[in-house]
Amino acid sequence: MSYQIGIGVPMPMLLPVTGIFTLPFAGYLTFLANRTVYHRLKSEKYMGDGLADSSDPHTDPLYLTSRAHANFLENVPLAFVFAAVAELNGANRRWLTAAMSTLLALRVAHVELGLMRERSIGLGRSVGHFGSQAITLGLAGYSS
Template sequence: MFSVGITVPKLLPVTGTFAPAFGAYFVLLALRVSLVRQSTHIVIGDQGSSSDKAAASDAKPPSTAGGGNNLLIAARSHANFAENVPFALLVASFVEMNGGDRRALTASLAALLFLRIAHVEFGMKAKDSLGWGRPVGSLGTLAFIGGMSSYAAWLVKSYWGL
């Protein structure tokens, strides 16, 4: 293979290595939502028509035991991933661009991938959506974002004269 023009170095090899795995899991979660929507014939929302919601407003939320509201579980699993992972990858990219330790970044991103999978597979999909993976995944993700944000700030502290 030959190149034409200027050779550009790989700018984010660590973050770029994990992006396909996070992307693949995102696609899996999105497909699960689509499959549940097809099987339940609910094309928008998560519980059917607004009259159904009005009738159920006085009732307690549906239990997820024995199948429960599979669409709600699938949709929230996907949405929660979409709410947290892009920001986590962005902060990891800042760390990598500013010279963060690649081994620490690799280990941290591997842990984040585990945490996000545990959140859904061993948390949201567990009985009543209360499996061990839910608090571990949720709190672990917050710790990752807080830790990586702090590390990113520490890496550029000289910019602020510190």
């Protein structure tokens, strides 16, 4: 599998699995960012996460959406690095596809079935957190 660059030089695809997953992860990240912007505009709080003005952060939509966005950015990039290293080192593509699919489902569950639920205690929060950590550690181990 290769593609042409420049004046017809064939270039092999080095990271086909990791590359395929950039679009769905970027799409969900964009959704999280836009949800945060929506709550910023709605609450007219253009800086910070609204925590200083909130009596209960578990019910403040701006705080929850900004934490969901930040949490995604805290966890996903490192997993992508580990997946890319594993793929460059010859990891099984089916295993990587399963790992990245599971990671996306876990990150969505963490937010939609966890953080965004009443009082942020949905089952998806713990499943998403611990599952994401397991996938990240598995990718790191597979990379070496």
